[in-house]
Amino acid sequence: MNENVLVRVKDLKMHFPIRAGILKRTVGVVRAVDGVSFDILRGETLGLVGESGCGKTTTGRAILRLYEPTSGEVNFRGNDLASESAEEVRRTRRHMQMIFQDPYASLNPQMRVGEIIARPLRVHKLASNAREEKEMVADIMQKVGLNVNFRDRFPHEFSGGQRQRIGIARALATSPDFIVCDEPISALDVSIQAQIINLLEQLREDLGLTYLFIAHDLSMVRYLSTRVGVMYLGKMMEMSSADELYDSPLHPYTKALLSAIPIPDPPLERRRQRTLLAGDPPSPANPPAGCRFSTRCPIAVEHCRKVEPEFRLATEGHWVACHLV
């Protein structure tokens, strides 16, 4: 495996069974993630975008093995996580962390801030004594811009942005290499979003982190990401470097998504051409045959509805799953 690849996801599938009746028989499956493959390179930020329910969060959680993937491989630093035992995964978690979407739900309301941040240190036995632990917690709090004097406060005494800083501090406590950011800013005010984004960016530079950044705010993703992947209904539709994806998108779905970004300039905004997609995405429990996007695609032809397009390299570093480009 290439030295630069930190995480390699190969044909990852995450199906959730739908159970019904008193015998809890499986009557169907939700194909939340249905065979995605990609690499995350050391030091990069890979953006993952898509509509609600397209499987981007599930992908992130399955990579950390917070869900047991149905099939596929997740290779982290050369070890296949999917085949590791629960105990091995628990120990590997030191090196891969997650920042959660909702800073109100992801902090234990019964714990003081200092304790929330010290938890991961204790779980992985990283501090040799109480004093060292205290110093490490203070150091991390400083890194994320939290006043160290607040260590004895409870989460409910903080604002949303500060809580997200606590969440980031907790994720950083074990000095991980890789962090999955699951929509870390979508629960925050716009003014706070910029602060958190800048903090994440600065931490990445200072600490040499690698991010998988899951979001639905396309302009934020462009600002932050080295490369961007677009998901639709459990499949990867397109992936390339951020600039290329935004300047010359290939997939009709990506084009439609990008045309929905408002332009903060009224004359330009009035001339913006929008591609409106009709209807809702189909159910991931019963995805359409052929190309997943064919039911809403403005340029789909008969062939698209029958044969599923392969996720292929269209130009250098630019992957796409579409017959027509």
Add this chain to the structure above:
Amino acid sequence: MAELSLGAVSARPQQSYARRAVKRFFKRKLAVTGFVLLVAMALIVIVGPMLSPYAYDDQDFNVIGSPAPMSPEHWLGSDELGRDALTRLIYGGRISLCVGLAGAVLATIVGVLVGAVSGFYRGWTDAILMRLTDVMMSIPTLPMILLLSGLFRPGPVILVAIVGALIWMGTARLVRSQFLVLREREFVEAARALGAGNMRLMFRHILPNAIGPITVAATLAVGSAIMLESALSFLGFGIQPPVPTWGNLLNSASSWLSTAPWLAIPPGLCILVTVLAVNFVGDGLRDAMEPKE
């Protein structure tokens, strides 16, 4: 990075959750009344027997034969064997309260363990444990007691075990439902992502968040345990005479009810007041420990 955080957090003195709950608890008159009554009751049964001039089985041969009414020597009268009723009442309270408390503690421990495992692991574990709980709940208490007492001669330890075994189910169901809700909360997933094991998740992250309802359930369990102990002793299957408990005092007084009601009323009143006080305290705790935010 600037300390942008400084201004936004208010400067009010921080108060822990527990301290605020205590403060709210003491604002409720009924709850405080109940609490004071219980503390008084506890003090009396602890100190009382030391101050009394009689032991619980001392017989006064001046009044032996039939129950004697209240007098300066025997404030609450004496029973047919000439034993001082007040001393026996206080000593019996000691036993009843101890058995009630121990039974409730046992029931809470069992209930929390069963509920926690059930709600955390779900699936088959949950199905089996909850069906067991259902079975335990549907066994009629009194026939069960008759059966058990036929098998064992109930000493205090066995009595506590019986009382605990008959009242843990409510707590188990409550804790299970709390765990089912809390295990889905994101902070639990966050802890899992940090590498916390199952035991740590259950007892360090989830359980502290369920401590409010558990405390309330445990308090109310004390009430049920005292009631149950009294019922057992009244039926003659609890602590055996001559050791008094409120239940068996009622039992032995029942045959003299028409001629010496002063023997039956005090133990009955004690049970009533204690259980009522426990329930007031339980209700007060429930209100005071309402989840914040």
